[in-house]
Amino acid sequence: MYKKNKKQVDERVKNLQNKIYKEMYVLIMIVCSISIVIKFFKMGISLDNVLTEWLIIFVSSVYYYVRTAYLGILTDEVEVHDSNSKIKLQTKNILYGVATGLVLAIFFGLNSAFNYADSTQQAYKYFFMVFLVSLVIYVPFFAGFLGLSYMAAKKKSDQVVQKNLED
Amino acid sequence: MVISMKNIRLKMARIEHDLSQEDLAQKVGVTRQTIGLIEVGKYNPTLNLCIAICKTLNKTLDELFWEE
Numbered sequence: 630m631y632k633k634n635k636k637q638v639d640e641r642v643k644n645l646q647n648k649i650y651k652e653m654y655v656l657i658m659i660v661c662s663i664s665i666v667i668k669f670f671k672m673g674i675s676l677d678n679v680l681t682e683w684l685i686i687f688v689s690s691v692y693y694y695v696r697t698a699y700l701g702i703l704t705d706e707v708e709v710h711d712s713n714s715k716i717k718l719q720t721k722n723i724l725y726g727v728a729t730g731l732v733l734a735i736f737f738g739l740n741s742a743f744n745y746a747d748s749t750q751q752a753y754k755y756f757f758m759v760f761l762v763s764l765v766i767y768v769p770f771f772a773g774f775l776g777l778s779y780m781a782a783k784k785k786s787d788q789v790v791q792k793n794l795e796d
Numbered sequence: 797m798v799i800s801m802k803n804i805r806l807k808m809a810r811i812e813h814d815l816s817q818e819d820l821a822q823k824v825g826v827t828r829q830t831i832g833l834i835e836v837g838k839y840n841p842t843l844n845l846c847i848a849i850c851k852t853l854n855k856t857l858d859e860l861f862w863e864e
Contacts, residue, residue, distance in 0.1 A: 708828065790829050794832040
């Protein structure tokens with residue numbers, strides 16, 4: 630039962646290592662975020678300048694999301710979340726999408742007002758025009774994207790759980 | 797403790813107490829899937845979780861988790 634196995638790893642060491650990996654991930658995210666902010670201030674707001682940081686954040690987030698779905702623990706995460714929170718994770722995801730769209734619309738609106746308008750009146754006009762158009766484009770896009778990707782991931786996770794629980 | 801095969805005794809003890817997987821999961825603070833995976837022998841629970849399950853089901857570790 631307690632056969633010595635060469636590949637056996639001390640579980641205490643393994644757990645602590647995993648804890649460090651988790652902290653390391655948070656650290657990398659913080660460093661990338663700081664880098665993005667500094668570059669925005671120093672080099673201006675442009676995606677080209679922060680592409681590497683953006684890719685690190687995006688790819689690692691997508692990787693985590695896909696892995697949770699394919700290991701089936703997304704189902705557990707949803708179950709734990711939904712039993713502790715009044716708002717379901719599905720609803721939250723859509724709300725995050727709406728919020729992201731809203732923030733982007735405000736950002737683009739302000740950008741147009743400050744950079745392209747010659748008078749205050751024109752600034753208001755540009756802001757509302759760009760804000761409304763961006764709102765119509767980005768809110769459905771992000772809400773739909775987050776909502777649908779969540780549904781697909783949850784469906785996959787549920788399938789994996791079902792398969793795992795089969796005798 | 798090696799749990800590599802189906803844990804029928806855990807399932808029986810749970811049913812004896814008239815608990816669903818979800819009920820037991822709630823009592824010991826895990827998800828239903830975790831209890832399900834322990835019962836089918838696909839998850840090796842920590843000693844803490846084993847003890848929590850034993851206490852909830854009024855059984856000893858030997859009775860639920862020791863393989864002869």
